[in-house]
Amino acid sequence: MSLTTAHSVVAPSSNAKLIAGTIIIAYALISIVPLLWIFATSFKTPPDSIAYPPKIVFQPSIEGYCNLFTTRTRQTPEYINSLGPATGFCDETVRKRNMVIAGPSNFLPRFVNSLIIAFGSTFCAVFLGTLSAYGFSRFKVPLADDLLFFILSTRFMPPIAVAIPIYLMYRELGLSDTALGMILLYTAVNVSLAVWLLKGFIDEIPREYEEAAMIDGYTRLQAFWRTVLPQATTGIAATAIFCLIFAWNEYAFAALLTSGTAQTAPPFIPTIIGEGGQDWPAVAAGTTIFLVPILVFTILLRKQLLRGITFGAVRK
């Protein structure tokens, strides 16, 4: 046996492991560079961010974050000198560029919109998805396979193709540029994922639990509430995070159907501009704040990731 294991796939040799490890680590490091660059740029001053050659070592500054959250106007040095002492770090930084803070920017409201729409639609999608998944998992539904395919197929529609009639429909119903309209839309897109994922999770819970509960006198509904739901908590949580990530990241519908009050962060961030073009440190700051929740969720989800991205087709 020792003769063959030297080049066996069953137990890779230490040499093979070393080469594989080196390549994987190199790939991981290279692929993470753009993200590190976003993070680094968010702490650069505007001149540092567009320096040639690109600066790897620089004096960190939170000017990007100041610019992200404020709007500024250019003033004469005389006017700025006539003002009282600067009220904070941002105020001081902005004055060095001959500007004064004119007010808050739209970033915070857009970010709050993202939160409301993402959490609202996730709650609705998971609620509807859990009920449907239980229905499909436990009962004989006529045409169940066709209905499940129908539910999945709605996910395959190109968003722009759906957006044209949705745009007209929302205009008629007064749902254009409203959080409610976006929540309904994202719920509809996410519910297909929720049904498919949760059906997989609920299929894995033995029916015997409910049957035992029902013999003890629980109704079907009580059995669902007291035995199935607690067992499905992990699955429901994982599904919720997937729905949340989709709604958080969505751009096409948001860009076409919202413009003001209900606009989310993804269509807003690219519009952050400074004087003479894009204000890259501010864009990087917005991007960083926007990405951090997703990074946390990815790490929480890593065991369920495969299941989520394949609609439950592949389970580890």
Place this chain on the structure above:
Amino acid sequence: MLDRTADNVARATPEPLAKKIRGISDKGLAWLFISPTILLLLAINIFPLFWAIYLSFTNFRANRPNEVVKNLGLANYQRILGDQDIWIAMQTTAHFVFWTILLQTVIGFTLAWLIDRKFRGHAFWTTIILVPMMLSPAVVGNFWRFLYEPQIGLFSYVVSFVTGIPPTNVQMLSNVELAPWAIIIVDTWMWTPYVMLICLAGLRSIPEYIYEAAEVDRASNWRQFWSITLPMALPFIMLAVLFRGIENFKMFDMVNLLTGGGPGSTTEVASITLKRQAFESWRTGYSSAFAIILFVAVFGLANIYVKALNKVKQR
């Protein structure tokens, strides 16, 4: 309280009667649970779809809602099939889909195979590799514009450093030849981890005893790879390819922010054409017809996808 009483009654009554008293029958409950989802999808997906089908036969323009709508029959469809720009957009899409899938499959499978060597710390590095695919393609795509900036962008700087081309000449987004590759690079960067993760599941699904049997038969590593590893992982690779194929066929967000279809229309994939027709030229009827054609194409792909998915599941 009411539940309790009903329960006690139910316990004391014979089975057929008990079912009635316990409230909703299983069949009723099934529909009660499933119908809200179906209704929502009918309202938000299917009704608009039928509306789009109706519009596709008309000359309706969404920016002129008061104009009289004329029925054009199949004229919109005929014009699309004869429209040079549409065919160019379809070719651009095909080029984009072909190269992204080829690169992602080759790199993704290789990475999965290497991770499956189970070196120390592979779980940690796998998680790091997975990060790009979880991020918003729009927000990250937007930032790649900065990386691609000539001279000041990191990507351009590295390219000019390695190749010796003057940094101002590395114009990934404004060069007609390079722009299609600029979007392929970003898409590959983002989605290779996706293909990798599915391939990894495929590799891990292969039972060890098959390799052990091959060892007994003294099959070479090369032979083992071609006769065991690849065929057994193939359904998984196909699954990943189909999924990426569908997603990239309808690609919009990343390309819209990175190039907006430009320079000219060199990176104008189908979804960008659709957006320009529908929301810039406001040819609602015409673009609805194009949307229906795209939808039918995606639906066909989805059908194949579900069949393949069931095959993978059966294993």
